[in-house]
Amino acid sequence: MTVNTSSRIVLLGATSGIGLAVARSAAQAGATVTIGSRNPASVDRALRELPDGVTGYTVDASSSDDLAAFFEKAGEFDHFAYTAADPLAGAPLNDYTVDAAFQFFGLRLVHALDAVRLAIPHLREGGSITLTSGTAAFKGGTGWTLGAAASGATISVVRSLAVELAPIRVNAVAPGVVRSPLWAQMSETDREEMYRATGASLPLGRVAEVDDVAKAYLALMDQDYATGTTSIVDGGTLVA
Ligand SMILES: NC(=O)c1ccc[n+]([C@@H]2O[C@H](COP(=O)([O-])OP(=O)(O)OC[C@H]3O[C@@H](n4cnc5c(N)ncnc54)[C@H](OP(=O)(O)O)[C@@H]3O)[C@@H](O)[C@H]2O)c1
Secondary structure (H helix, E strand, O other): OOOOOOOEEEEEOOOOHHHHHHHHHHHHOOOEEEEEEOOHHHHHHHHHHOOOOOEEEEOOOOOHHHHHHHHHHHOOEEEEEEOOOOOOOOOOHHHOOHHHHHHHHHHHHHHHHHHHHHHHHHEEEEEEEEEEOOHHHOOOOOOOHHHHHHHHHHHHHHHHHHHHOOOOEEEEEEEOOEEOHHHOOOOHHHHHHHHHHHHHOOOOOOOEEHHHHHHHHHHHHHOOOOOOOEEEEOOOOOOO
């Protein structure tokens, strides 16, 4: 279903980074866009940045009540994408804590599924759901076990839900490293060095910008014949 002026799109975790870029692209394509995230100040800031007409609400994805109220306010829509996540803090297994692991999986997987469950009654015919994975699913490394596991689980989830929820389409986007506020916990110097070194190691010579990745979400919304798939947008990370 082509994203155009008749499309209604709901984006959760869209006040920053990749989700914000999806919101901007969808609004520029003429769609009616509703965004949400946990922090009211983030919602206000995003709405000031986005084109007029975008609506936004505060919603904590870890609360089923919040999610239900958010979708109620959003009404009926064609496409739902979930990009909510806490800042990344890769850690080796030595530093593993059960609480941190539950928190990490909670937002990226457990609450994502709750959001899908609560979004479904609001989806119009021909609708789609897009979740967020990452190339760590295929290529992890020291410190990336949780990221790899959650990303891999998301790929499995969309393959299963695509069958269970058909004809609703369910897909995922798997970015490589993206220049986004997700990395805000690193010092600026370390972060820029990580972007530079990672980019230099890739066939395309740079890490992704959020707009590179946003295109994949819009493409999966547009693509009526894709379901259960994961779109890898990684500048060649997995082949380098
Ligand atoms: N950036 C990368 O390099 C990269 C690479 C691979 C995969 N990914 C994946 O892509 C996804 C999006 O990443 P990003 O780079 O766009 O991150 P980001 O810029 O940090 O954005 C995360 C968004 O999630 C929202 N959020 C956090 N906790 C929430 C909650 N409890 N309820 C609702 N919203 C919440 C944040 O809003 P508030 O400000 O309100 O908290 C923010 O809008 C993540 O799943 C990430 O793992 C990113």
